[in-house]
């Protein structure tokens with residue numbers, strides 16, 4: 001066992017994953033920032049969902065919209081769909097785990113709202129059904145995935161934005177996802193407030 005070499009390999013792989021993501025995801029990330037900015041400045045709201053670590057990412061992102069990111073600004077409208085344990089247990093129990101997000105989107109989603117759908121595999125059934133429910137509500141989708149995008153590829157429309165991290169390892173994909181979400185917050189703030197001083 002050599003912990004030092006394992007740690008060195010993690011740092012190195014993280015840097016490579018970041019470099020590869022910068023090449024493939026910078027352009028779609030600009031479009032995602034513009035989509036979110038247009039949404040929240042036209043009375044829309046951003047809904048976000050994911051499982052496990054991606055649930056944490058979804059609520060982390062939404063907290064920075066409703067609260068603030070780095071600079072003082074007005075609160076922005078967003079809801080994390082993985083946070084209300086009464087809804088999650090009721091819908092999970094009565095309708096099934098696959099519907100825990102889609103049911104909330106059917107209840108809350110309006111045309112012009114945006115869904116941020118997070119799944120490292122692109123294959124989580126509840127996230128897939130969330131994308132379908134968002135389309136039924138005339139919402140556009142920003143999908144964060146990895147591992148080639150999985151089943152999400154077939155579900156996303158030409159109007160959606162797919163940020164698929166070019167990596168196969170869940171932990172690495174999640175590390176890039178939180179970087180992307182922070183850059184989304186930073187980009188929205190830049191469009192709202194101008195470049196930072």
Ligand SMILES: O=C(CO)[C@@H](O)[C@H](O)[C@H](O)[C@H](O)COP(=O)(O)O
Pocket residue numbers: 051052053054118119120121122123124127170171174
């Ligand atoms: O955070 C981790 C692994 O780093 C786990 O909790 C992970 O998020 C869970 O296994 C999820 O259920 C994976 O779902 P997905 O990313 O494939 O949609």
Ligand SMILES: [Zn+2]
Pocket residue numbers: 053171174
């Ligand atoms: Zn994790």
